[in-house]
Amino acid sequence: MSSNLHQAGVKLLKQLGRHAELVMDVYLSGSVSEDETNAAAIEKLRKNDILWRPEADQELRLKRSVRALLEEALSDERNRQIDANVGSSLASIKTLAAHYKEARHNVDYAASEAYLADLSEHVYSFADGLRYSIRVLWSRINNEFGYVGTINAKIRENELAQKQVTELLNGLEMFQFSELGEIAGDIRELRKLLVTSLQDTLSDCTQELSVVQGRLLELLGRFRQIRGRTRLLKGWLLYTDLHPDYRPADHVSHKQLPALFNCAEALLAPAAVDVHSTLYEPELFEIVSNIKRIDRLNAGHVTTEQDVSVSLSQTEDFDIPDNPLKLAVDAYFCAVIDSGKSQSALEYLDEQALSWDRESWLYQVICGYEGLPEEHRQYFELEAIGESDPVYTGNFVIRDVELWLA
Numbered sequence: 171m172s173s174n175l176h177q178a179g180v181k182l183l184k185q186l187g188r189h190a191e192l193v194m195d196v197y198l199s200g201s202v203s204e205d206e207t208n209a210a211a212i213e214k215l216r217k218n219d220i221l222w223r224p225e226a227d228q229e230l231r232l233k234r235s236v237r238a239l240l241e242e243a244l245s246d247e248r249n250r251q252i253d254a255n256v257g258s259s260l261a262s263i264k265t266l267a268a269h270y271k272e273a274r275h276n277v278d279y280a281a282s283e284a285y286l287a288d289l290s291e292h293v294y295s296f297a298d299g300l301r302y303s304i305r306v307l308w309s310r311i312n313n314e315f316g317y318v319g320t321i322n323a324k325i326r327e328n329e330l331a332q333k334q335v336t337e338l339l340n341g342l343e344m345f346q347f348s349e350l351g352e353i354a355g356d357i358r359e360l361r362k363l364l365v366t367s368l369q370d371t372l373s374d375c376t377q378e379l380s381v382v383q384g385r386l387l388e389l390l391g392r393f394r395q396i397r398g399r400t401r402l403l404k405g406w407l408l409y410t411d412l413h414p415d416y417r418p419a420d421h422v423s424h425k426q427l428p429a430l431f432n433c434a435e436a437l438l439a440p441a442a443v444d445v446h447s448t449l450y451e452p453e454l455f456e457i458v459s460n461i462k463r464i465d466r467l468n469a470g471h472v473t474t475e476q477d478v479s480v481s482l483s484q485t486e487d488f489d490i491p492d493n494p495l496k497l498a499v500d501a502y503f504c505a506v507i508d509s510g511k512s513q514s515a516l517e518y519l520d521e522q523a524l525s526w527d528r529e530s531w532l533y534q535v536i537c538g539y540e541g542l543p544e545e546h547r548q549y550f551e552l553e554a555i556g557e558s559d560p561v562y563t564g565n566f567v568i569r570d571v572e573l574w575l576a
Contacts, residue, residue, distance in 0.1 A: 185218050186236075193232070196221065197240050201229035242302065252303045252334045256341025259296045266292060267353050267360060274357070286359060293363050297371040303338065304375060307331055307382050311389060321397045328390045335383045342376055495531075498524055499538040503550070503573070512574030514555075535571055551576045 273282035354360035
């Protein structure tokens with residue numbers, strides 16, 4: 171099956187390439203008539219379903235599929251075709267998903283892979299077609315429907331585009347992702363296609379279509395305003411054609427005049443100093459010299475104290491009491507020096523019946539050792555007693571410390 175499709179596709183593309191000029195002539199002119207010079211080429215294109223004849227007495231035209239291919243590839247502004255049939259795409263996606271689930275349930279791997287490939291193609295084609303429709307709409311908005319010449323034609327094209335946007339938005343509302351999630355179930359491939367990929371695409375496209383709809387309404391209002399002004403001008407031209415001897419009346423005698431005409435000529439023309447002319451340099455220098463400096467600080471609000479008497483007296487001496495915990499640690503260090511033997515910090519804490527928390531005591535002993543000057547610390551040795559943490563490697567749990575003279 172795939173081999174036959176491949177051969178047929180290659181044959182079709184070769185025919186398009188071999189008769190490219192004739193195909194483009196038909197695309198631009200809309201139709202082609204047979205004569206002796208192109209009869210053979212036209213017959214080949216007709217047999218390959220590239221050209222077709224709508225009626226017996228009509229000229230040959232391009233097939234819709236070929237014309238759509240060229241319109242999309244060439245970004246032809248004349249292309250007004252937007253596929254808003256979302257319901258058909260949704261039904262096809264649901265059907266292919268059911269085929270895939272059935273083949274997967276029956277352990278038919280070849281059929282399931284084929285159905286999954288078809289489903290992926292449908293989902294991605296639907297998403298690409300939706301984005302293409304939005305690109306076509308933006309192209310029409312950006313060039314203000316420049317492929318038509320009159321303002322009435324622009325308004326009709328705008329109304330057509332609005333209907334297409336409405337149909338697309340109504341069609342996208344048919345997608346219920348709760349239903350698609352139930353169809354996909356716990357199958358990863360289906361959830362990726364029907365939930366993740368499709369939901370992201372539809373969310374982005376829905377937002378962009380809403381923006382497009384707003385721009386179309388704005389553009390339609392401007393078109394109608396232009397049409398109103400155009401009709402007013404056409405009416406004025408028609409009146410002057412029917413009354414060639416018309417002359418404006420003396421509007422000064424009227425009690426009320428439109429603001430458009432109630433304007434007097436300026437008594438003085440707009441003037442400006444030529445700062446580059448040397449004739450005005452003395453006057454300009456004088457003006458600049460009279461410009462005062464702008465002081466951003468309001469001196470009136472700044473108050474300074476003057477003549478404030480200051481009395482100097484001798485400061486009293488005061489002592490900062492030492493931390494009792496630090497004093498106890500110092501006594502512990504002195505006890506080690508006096509005994510000349512190693513001594514455990516917790517044993518000293520128990521012997522002296524000190525009231526400090528055991529953890530705070532150990533922490534202060536370690537800090538006291540680390541805080542000694544280098545020349546004093548070299549006379550002591552401090553060893554931590556404990557074990558490695560059984561769960562977190564690299565951590566050491568300290569149970570006690572032992573201090574002795576080096």
